Each structure stands twice: as structure tokens, then as C-alpha cells.
Amino acid sequence: MKSCRECSFVLADPVGRLTVSRVGLFSDARFPGRSILSLRDHYDDIADAPAEIAELFLIDIQFASRIIRRATGADRIDVALSAAAGLHVHAHLVPRRRDRDPRPDHGPDEDPRAHRPLEPLPEAMAIGLLAAAFDVVGAGISGS
Structure with a gap:
């Protein structure tokens, strides 16, 4: 695992590498497959990133969302961009399924279930599933 030299942000459980970002699993039993997509370069705020980097980051978000949606069988992917309190710019990609979510038409923060990590086997x-899905499209982590 590599950490950011500027802020020590660490992407846990990496599964993919895209144009300007890396993606890793965010262990959340409520939303299996939830992932974090972080810019490889450090920015405290997306507004500080050059326009080209911001545009490519959005393309990476869309590409990763498609992969995660297909791999998890999600109906859609909720996206939340974050850089709270000077943290590394990153996006949460949250798979949503109408057949599993108690409040599928609300944001993931409004989910009534307590947040807990996935059990070790799941x-x-x-x-493994996400890493294979990213690898199939040539965005595996072997080059990171």
C-alpha cells in the first residue's frame, strides 16, 4: 500500500488503477463492493486540481462506476466526492440495489443499518471480484 507523501492518505485494499486515480475496496457490509477512488496526485480540494486532471478524474469515476455496477449487480452507483478537512481528494462509489437497500431512493448516509465492515471471507x-473485474478491462493493479 502506498501512502500520499503530502497527507499520508492510504487507499486500503487496492483493486484497480485508472488514468489519474486508484481504486480500492471500502469495507462496508451494507453496500458490498463500495469503493474509494482517489487521485494519485495530492490535492486538498478538487478546485485546486488542473482542469485536465479534474476532467480525467470524472472520467475515471464513470469508468470505475460501470465496472463496479457490472461486478456487483447494482442498479446504480451513488457517487460522493470528498476532501473533508484537508484530506486527499477522493470519491466514494456506492453500489445500490433495490432488492437489498432498505431505502434505495435515499443517499447511503440515510441508510438505517449500522455501518460495519464486511466479514473477512466476504x-x-x-x-477478488473487483480486482478481477478491473483486470479484465486492463485496469488491474499490477502496474501500481
């Missing part, structure tokens, strides 16, 4: 399976 977590390992999610990492």
Missing part, C-alpha cells in the same frame, strides 16, 4: 471475495 471482504476477500469482494476484493
Whole structure:
């Protein structure tokens, strides 16, 4: 795992590498396959990134969302861009399924279930599934 030299942000459980970002599993039992997409270069705020980097980051978000949606069988992917309190710019990609979500038409923060990490076996399976899905499209982590 590589950490950012500027802020020490670490992407846990990496599964893919895209044009300007890396993607890793965010262990959340409520939303299996939830992932974090972080810019490889450090920016405290997306507004500080050059326009080209910001545009490519959005393309990476869309590309990763398609992969995660297909791999998890999600109906859609909710996206939340974050850089709270000077943290590394990153996006949460949250798979949503009408057949599993108690409030599928609300944001993931409004989910009534308590946040808890995936159990070890489902977590390992999610990492393997996502890593394979990114690898199939040439965005695996072997080059990171």
C-alpha cells in the first residue's frame, strides 16, 4: 500500500488503477463492493486540481462506476466526492440495489443499518471480484 507523501492518505485494499486515480475496496457490509477512488496526485480540494486532471478524474469515476455496477449487480452507483478537512481528494462509489437497500431512493448516509465492515471471507471475495473485474478491462493493479 502506498501512502500520499503530502497527507499520508492510504487507499486500503487496492483493486484497480485508472488514468489519474486508484481504486480500492471500502469495507462496508451494507453496500458490498463500495469503493474509494482517489487521485494519485495530492490535492486538498478538487478546485485546486488542473482542469485536465479534474476532467480525467470524472472520467475515471464513470469508468470505475460501470465496472463496479457490472461486478456487483447494482442498479446504480451513488457517487460522493470528498476532501473533508484537508484530506486527499477522493470519491466514494456506492453500489445500490433495490432488492437489498432498505431505502434505495435515499443517499447511503440515510441508510438505517449500522455501518460495519464486511466479514473477512466476504471482504476477500469482494476484493477478488473487483480486482478481477478491473483486470479484465486492463485496469488491474499490477502496474501500481
